[in-house]
Amino acid sequence: MRWTFKPKPDSDKVNHLASVLNVDAVIASLLVQRGIETFDEAKTFFRPSLDDLHNPYLMKDMDKAVARIEAAVSKGENILVFGDYDVDGTTAVALMSSYLKTFYPNVATYIPDRYTEGYGVSFAGIDYADDNACTLIIALDCGIKSIDKVAYAKAKGIDFIICDHHRPGDELPDAVAILDPKRDDCSYPYNELCGCGVGFKLVQALAANRNRGIESLMPYLDLVATAIAADIVPITGENRTLAKFGLEVINNSPRPGLKALLQGVHKQKLTISDVVFIIAPRINAAGRIKHGGHAVQLLTEYDVPRAEFYAAEIETFNADRKGLDKLITEEALLQIEQNSDHNRFTTVVYDENWHKGVIGIVASRLTETYYRPTLVFTKSGDKLAASARSVKGFDVYNALEACADCLEQFGGHMYAAGLTLDESQYPVFREKFESVVAESIDPELLIQEVSIDAEINFDDITPKFFRILKQFEPFGPGNMTPVFITRNVIDTGFGKTIGTENTHLRLFVRQEHSAQQGYAAIGFGLAKKAQMACNGDFFDAVYSIDENEWNGAVSLQLRLRDIRCEE
Known part of the structure; x- marks a missing residue:
């Protein structure tokens, strides 16, 4: 080291x-x-207070988002809460849907299938909204690049509110409101919120609009803290306040689903690290092995016996995930040892039979072992899909952006990203990615610090x-x-x-x-x-x-x- x-x-x-x-x-x-x-x-720093949280209306388009939701409520419209299948997305959907249902019944949820729909807003999800007469979709932890999908929805008479935290592209979707602190034209004081955190700011604004104080939202902070921990966002500023109070809820009065998930965990006090290693993998396992909707079901269930049933189901998914993770990691390590040029600056492996749900975990394991920017590919329909992980100090998202001409789509963060490409592009992309990283990375970053x-x-x-x-x-x-x-x-x-x-x-x-x-x-x-x-x-x-x-x-x-x- x-x-x-x-x-x-x-x-x-x-x-x-x-x-x-x-x-x-x-x-x-x-x-x-x-x-x-x-x-x-x-x-x-030592005594964070919920009063430290910023006014949600400082976020660009917040007034438009609140006005559109209140209009939907007053007109009796059907609202669909849509989110990604990972921890950030499923907690955000659980947060938004359960809050809206405290004063309005016409709310449904939708999590895309990882395998048939892929990441983010999907045409299938919009068709589901249309089939169920939903005229407003609130997209959480996704949507900032869904220009064609939002246009497709608009043609069907469906409005979008987007709550995202990923980097926007050059063009924004034609949505009623786009809440994303990473927008260039957004002057919100803190831009490191996760997707669930952006969703919470919308909930905070809705509560304020209904003359409810921040204290009324304490029961939702267990979800926000779980998302902050799982999405590895900075625990500074507003995130630190939300995480601290969210941990208090997790330790003292968690929702039945989380309580059921934590049965058998004998610790006096859970930390952020415990959330990362105990809670997050289990919630993620639903979307990896079966369907992310199971996680939302667990996190929004208030009947204790049913919550315990859902938690046991997710425990089974997690056990399956562990087995696949171990097997595929072993196969990937063998592939690297047999085929790899150890002078390369990147690790890129592919097997068409690897389970798409665990390639992100495998990419993390390989990064820990070889300490290189890493991509793990598998077959996804007629395309190849990959999860990317990086080493400290190197922006893998920027590296992928430099290879965009080889890719069908990509998205993510500095240290973790996902992408799809046509199989014919795989050898070209593999060499271009290696070249981009070799030219831009400081060799010192390839030694763990x-x-x-x-x-x-x-x-x-x-x-x-x-x-x-x-x-x-x-x-x-x-x-x-x-x-x-x-x-x-x-x-x-x-x-x-x-x-x-x-x-x-x-x-x-x-x-x-x-x-x-x-x-x-x-x-x-x-x-x-x-x-x-x-x-x-x-x-x-x-x-x-x-x-x-x-x-x-x-x-x-x-x-x-x-x-x-x-x-």
């Missing part, structure tokens, strides 16, 4: 903040690194220090878990590899000349460092600090990121 140190913040700013907050310099330094330099900024916030000693890890550190949560992009380095560390003789395949490393470490007795340390995937760590030599450890829960007891532990012998 490539160890990098974050720039040391201005010492005067650090000393000032340490003084006014009565915290040590390490804590103050972490805050300044995050752009927090005053008492008031620190107060907002661990970014270190600060150097500390074990004596610095006091109860107060950790208590304040926990208040930095929720963690995520833009507010990552602080990573520390401590030098002259040694294992006390209890180090060993653990896990079903002995891939992890467990140590008990102490620091030379420290008054602390030491800490348990766990390094996931670091078994290869066992010989270095367990031979009685001193080493430098890079880690974050977290808690380990075991049989109801909670203890401090170090989450190792990497270790190196002193030179």
